Amino acid sequence: MYNNSFFKKILVVASIAFLYSCDKDYNEIGAGLIGENNFNLEKETYDVIAYNQKTGPIQSNNLAVSPLGIFNNPNFGEVTANYGTQLTLVTPISTIGANAYIESVILTIPYFSTLTSSSTTTGNVYRLDSIYGVEKAKMKISIYESGYYMRDADPVGGFQQAQNYFTNQNTEFDNVKVSSRLNDAVDTAQNDAFFFDPAEHVVAVTDSLTNAVTTTRTAPGMQISLNRGYFKTRIIDAVASGKLATNDVFKDYFRGLYFKMEKAAGSAGNLAMLDFKAGKITIKYNEDLASTTGGSPTRVKKTIVMNLTGNCVSLLENNFGSSGLAYNALPNTGNTSEGDEKLYLKGGQGSVAVLSLFNTPGQLEAIRNSGWLINEASLVFHIDAEAMSGSYEPKRIYLYDFNNNRPIVDYYMDLTSNTANLKKAKTVFDGNINVNATSKKGLTYKIRITNQIRNLINVKDSTNVKLGVVVTEDISVFPSHKLRTPNSFITGAPKASVMSPLGTILYGSKSTVPVDKRLKLEIFYTKPN
Template identity: 50%
Template sequence: MFDTSFFKKTLLIASVAFLYSCDKDYNSIGDGLLGDNHFGLEKSSFDVIGYNQKTGPVQSNNLAVNPLGIYDTDGFGSTTANFVTQVALETVNPVIGKNPVIESVVLTIPYFSTLKSTDTNGDSTYTLDSIYGPDNAKLKLSVFESGYFIRNLDPDTGLKESQKYYTDQNAMFEAVKASMRLNNSLDVGQNDLFRFSADQYRYTEMVDGKETIKREAPAVRLDLDKGFFKTKIMDAVASNKLVSNDVFKDYFRGLYFKVEKSGANPSGLAMLDFKKAKITINYKEDTSDTDPTRVAKTIVLKLIGNTVSLREHTSNAVYANAISSAAVNTVLGDEKLYLKGGDGSLAILELFGKDLYGVDGKTGAPNGVADQLDLIRANKWLINEASLVVRLDATASANDKKANRVYLYDFNNNKPVSDYFYDNSTAAGNGKSAKFLFGGILNQQNPADSYYKISLTNHIRSLVKNTDSTNVKLGLAITESIAVATSNSLKTPTTKISKVPTASVMSPQGAIVHGSRAVDPKNKLKLEIYYTKSN
C-alpha cells in the first residue's frame, strides 16, 4: 500500500530545498520569483515617465540607525554625517561610597558585524556591514557634551505634536557644545586618525583570582576624559542630578559626535545603532571605614532618548544641475534619475502616459480611448504579472558602491503600494532582503546590465479592475530598511512634495539609474506586463 506519510515528508523536504536554493544569491533573490515561465501569456512593455525631485533638508530625529562619517562619491559629491543623542542612566540614583576614584571611562558603539571564523586560541575574525569608503579611510572624530536640550514636544503647536529636527541643523548643535573634546586620548587612533576597524577586542580580566583573556565583537571604543565624568557624574550625585532620568537628561543634555577630514587621508562612513551604545564608568571605592580593601564598581550610561542625524552635503556640478528645477522635465521625463538618501533626491514616476507611447510599440490610441490604461481596460486584460524594471547606469558612478535596494511607493499618499503589503516573505540570515517578492533588490549578475525589479502586479490589477481608481504617481527612493514604510517631513514642503520615506532619510547611499529618455532605448524605464486576453 502507498505510504502517504512518506510522500508528504518527501514533498516537504523538496519544497524547503527549493526555497532555500532560491534564497542563496542575494543579488538575484526574488528576481526569478517574479516570473520567468510565462507559457501562453502575452507581454507588453510600457515606457514610464520618470523625473527627478530634490528633497532638501528633511526631518531626521529618532531614526532607527544613523550614519557617522564622511562619504565621498563620484556620482553625487560628499556627505558629512554628524550625530547628537541624549544619554540616560542605566540605573538611576546610584549610591557611591567613600573615596571613589575613576579608573576608566569607555564609550562603546557596536558595529553591524558578521563572525567569519574562530581559531583554536579563541580569536575570531569578523566582517563589517554598512561601511562606506576605502579600507584605509580615516577621520578626525570628536565627541563633546551637547548643550542643546532635544525636546519631545513642539511648543509652537501647544505641545500637541512631536518636535521635529532636521538634517541641516548641525550649526545649531555645534554652537552650543558644552565641553572640550572628551575623546582626548594620546592614542590618535581614537580621535585624529580614527578608523572603522573589524578587529576583535581582546582584554584581560581577573576571574576567581586568575587572569583571563576576554574577547568582544568589533565596536567603536573610545576612552573618554576621566576628569569630566568625575565632575559631571560622580560629584553630581550629592546634588540629586541623578535621581531620575528626567532630571538627568536636563542636566546632562547628551553627546554631540562631530567628524572632519583627517588631513589628506581618504574618508569613510559607517551606519551605527547608537541605541546599543553605552558609556561605562569604571571606578573603585572604599569597602567601609574600617576595611582598607577597595571594591570595583561601575556606572553605565546608555545612549538612548531623542537623537538627530545631521548632514552636510556638497553636491558635484553634474548632480546639482540634474536635480535643479530648470533641468527637470516633468512632461517627457529625465534621461537619468538620481536617487540619493538623506537630504538628497528621489524620482517621481507616472504610469500610462496619455497617448505618448501607445501599446506594443504602436503610436496613438483608438478614438475615445484616453490613454494606455483605458485601452487595457477596454481589451479586458487579465493581469498575470506586472513589474517595474529600473536599469542602473553603470558608467555614471563606476567607482561608487551601488545601493543594494530601492523602494517604490504611492507618492500621492506617502504610503506603500499594495504589493508591499501582499509580500510577507523573509530571507533567513539577511534582514535587508526581506520582502524579496516585492523586490527592489539590485541584480548585478551582469555588471554591464544591472537592474532593480519591483513587483506591481496587485497595483496594476487594481487599476485595471477598478475603473474609478486613481492612477497615482509613484515615488522611487533609496531605502536603508524595507521594513520601515513611514515618511518624514521636509523642512520646506512644497505643493509638489512634503514628505519622503523615512528609510531613505536614514541611508547615505545613492544610485544613478536610466530614466524615460535614456540614450539607449533598451535602458529606458519600463513597466512590463504579462497578461491573458479575456474571451
C-alpha cells in the first residue's frame, strides 16, 4: 500500500512537471512570435453541454468546518444541520483522589468572528462570520452523550480502509442517543432558546476554596453548562474501573456527543459554520490529596479536558417544502444530450453541474490542426440574478476533473497564494463571484482552463474528460468525498462542496437559454499571418 501510494505521488509530480514544461515552451514560442508582430489575437466560442447531477447522501466525516443549525434557502428548501463527534482526553487518567466534587462542566466551541471595536471600559464588540439566516434567531439545541460507536476502520474494507460516515445518518445517531440531554440548565439560552450570540464572554468565577474572584474575557463562542451529576457518574466515578486510562478505551466507553437542532417557537432559526475540532469540554473539580507525611489530606483543584476531536460527522436533514419545490423536482441526472437551462449547484447533500466540451465531431481535431497558440481559455457562468435576488450567494465555485474526482492542471499550476486566508488563493484559476458595483449582487463566475485546453490540443492522446462544477467552502481543499450509493453517473464530489451550506443557480447551455447568458467555452488564440 505504501509503495503504491509513493509511486502514485511520483507520477502526479512528474505529470505536473511535464505539463509545466509544455506550458513554458508554449509561452516562450508565443512570446517570440508576438514580439515580431506575426500574430493577431482572436476569439472563438464553443458550445458546452452542461447538466445537473444530484449527489444524494455523501460522505461528511472529518470536515474542517461543519454547519450547525437550521437554514431555509429560498431556492433549495430547508436544511437542519446536526453533528456527531467523538471526544478525546487531553491527558488520560488512571487515578483520582477521594471525595471528588465537580464545580462545573463547560462545553466551549469558538465562533468565527471579527473584532470591530475594543474598549477597556465597555469591552470588545465582535461581528460573527459564516452565519446564515436571521441574526440571533432562537433554536432548540439538545446535546446528548452519543451511543453511536464511530470506528476508525471499515470492517468490510479491512484495517487499511477508513470508515466513512454520511450526511443521511442522523436517524441512526438520534435513535441511540444516551439518556436525557446534558445541557439542562435553567438558563434557556443554553437549550430551548439558544442562539449564536456575538457578545464576548465575560465570566467572573469565585474560587470555592479561597473566595477569590477571577474575571476572564473571551471572543464569542458557544459556552454551555452540562449536567454536573451526569459527568460525576460517567467520568469521575469511571476512573477507578480504568475507563479513562487510554483514549482507545475511553472512546469505546463514552462514545462522544450528539448535537440535535430543532426550531424554537416563532423562529425559523439560522445556521453557523463551526470548527468543532477547536471545541472542548472542561470539567473542574476538587479532590482530596493524601498527605505524604501522614497528616490530613489537602483539598486541591483539578481539571479534566476532553477535546472534540476524533471521528466526527455532519448530519443533514433536507426538507424541501415550498421553497425547494423546483430543485426537488429535478431528476437525479439532467439532460445529458442537450444540457439543462439552469444549473443548480448545492453544497452539502446537494448537486453538481457536469460539463462536456467539444461535442461536435471533428471539432477538437480541427483546432489541433489549426496551428493556434492558446492565450486563454475560460468558462463564464452567468448567475440567474432574479432567482438569487433574496439568497446568500456562494463567494466561489470550483471546477474539477469529474471523471477522476481530482483537480485539473490549471488548479495545480496556479501558485498564487494568500498567507492570511488560503480560501482566497489561486486567483488566476479564479471561480470568485463577480458582483454588480451598485447592488453587490452576483453577475458571473469565471474559471480559467487555459492549460487544460492547451494539453488537449498539444497532447493528442490526452483524454477530453468531463468537468464538474460545485460551490466550495474553501478553494484550498480539493480531495473528493464518496457518495453513499455511487452509480454509473457519479461516484463522488469535492469535500469542500460538502462543507458548504449554500447553493446558486446558473444559466446552463441549452439552446433555449438567451445567447448572452448561455454557458460557452471562450478561447483567445493567436495564429501566424
